[in-house]
Amino acid sequence: MxxxxxxxxxxxxxxxxxxxxxxxxxxxSVIFDHETYREEIDISAEEFYKEVKQRELPSTSMxxxxxxxxxxxxxxxxxxxxxxxxxxxxxxxxxxxxxxxxxxxxxxxxxxxxxxxxxxxxxxxxxxxxxxxxxxxxxxxxxxxxxxxxxSIRAYFMVDDLSHLQRGGRLSNAQALIGSLLQVKPLLHFQDKKIVPFEKVRTRKKAMNRVVELLAADANSGEEYRAVIIHANREAEALEWKSELESLFPNVEFLLSYFGPVIGTHLGEGSMGLGWYKK
Ligand code: MYR
Known part of the structure; x- marks a missing residue:
């Protein structure tokens, strides 16, 4: 077959x-002012993060x-x-x-x-x-x-500004949560296919450290894992995090990836995530 x-x-x-x-x-696709761009074909992540600073906020479509x-x-x-x-x-x-x-x-x-x-x-x-x-x-x-x-798949991510997720309606229970979340950097994850806050953390650094603890809880078993650091136009910060993580977890293979135009529209520039699974 x-x-x-x-x-x-x-x-x-x-x-x-x-x-x-x-x-x-x-x-x-992302749609800027009624113009549709198929991501990875008509618009790259790099072009998107430049464009988004100069134009009206885009929407996305399947x-x-x-x-x-x-x-x-x-x-x-x-x-x-x-x-x-x-x-x-x-x-x-x-x-x-x-x-x-x-x-x-x-x-x-x-x-x-x-x-x-x-x-x-x-x-x-x-x-x-x-x-x-x-x-x-x-x-x-x-x-x-x-x-x-x-x-075994896990993924956690953090955004710089929750208003993108709120605007696109992709944060579940947003109305009830948004007031209390705007003051913090919530760590987000997927539950039942939807995005929900995992924990309220006050700073980006604390959110990243919390993700490292969560990875350690799995990867300290010594089994082989594969992980990916995903960034929204923050390559230098992501690379730095990658080398820290590589020294902490020799049994984990780390890749680097990015949030492109469609996901970037909903998360906003500066977002960062870490995902992993047992090989
Ligand atoms: C559409 O218009 O159909 C696309 C909607 C995409 C919503 C994206 C919401 C953010 C997803 C974050 C994924 C993080 C994975 C680690």
Whole structure:
């Protein structure tokens, strides 16, 4: 059985890595003043963070269902199945788009997978699936492995300014929480597919230290982990954090990634996250 792996742009897997593993990418878009830009194609993260300073705040949109249908129809010429891995269905309609498109095409079995997360943590699922697909592992077995990964996947992130998440309506229970959260730097995470505060922490440094404690609680078991530091236009700070973490956790492989235009619209510049899973 030949299985294709599809993910969306919010996994922010660099093009070279996608090409190396044969991962297909379907883009979400940012919309500035009625102009639509497909991220990773029409606008890079670097261009976005420049643009956002000069223009009205953008909005975002999921890929049109027709794009999923067109991609799945193209893939059916070469593959028997598709695993389509997407950002959490609690924050975007993208996963549901893949489900609907899968129902519309005949001739290829489509397995949509809700990562219940986003960014490179979602990318971890796509890379794992691609590696197994290349070995000829059956799509259903690949899905079992992804479900197993879900048990150890963790991700925490912090934003500089909560108003982006509030404006985009992606912070759950926002009305009740926002007043008490604006004075602090809440550490955020996903629960039941939605973004919720994990803990209220007063400063960015304290939030980062708390994430390190959470990683230690898992990784101090000595088992092999893979982690990713994700930043919204804060590469120098992220690199510094990466080298600190590498010296603290020799059993963890650390990658560096970024929040691109779509996720950056909802989190705002300066956001930082750390995600990991047991290899
Ligand atoms: C859409 O318009 O469908 C896209 C909506 C994207 C919402 C993004 C909300 C922030 C996600 C943060 C992910 C952090 C992962 C570590």
């Amino acid at each position: 030949k299985t294709a792996v599809v993910t969306d742009s919010t996994a922010y897997i660099p093009k070279e890595l996608r090409e190396k593993w044969g991962i297909y990418m379907i883009p979400l 890929p049109p269902i027709g794009e999923f249908v067109a991609l799945f129809e193209k893939l059916m010429k070469e593959y028997d199945a598709v695993i389509s891995i997407h950002l959490s269905s609690g924050i975007s309609g993208t996963f549901q788009g893949a489900v609907s498109a899968g129902d519309m095409v005949d001739g290829i079995k489509v397995y949509p997978f809700d990562s219940e997360i986003s960014a490179m943590v979602q990318g971890f699922y796509a890379l794992e699936a691609a590696e197994l697909a290349e070995q000829g592992v059956h799509a259903e077995e690949i899905l079992e492995r992804l479900k197993e990964m879900k048990r």
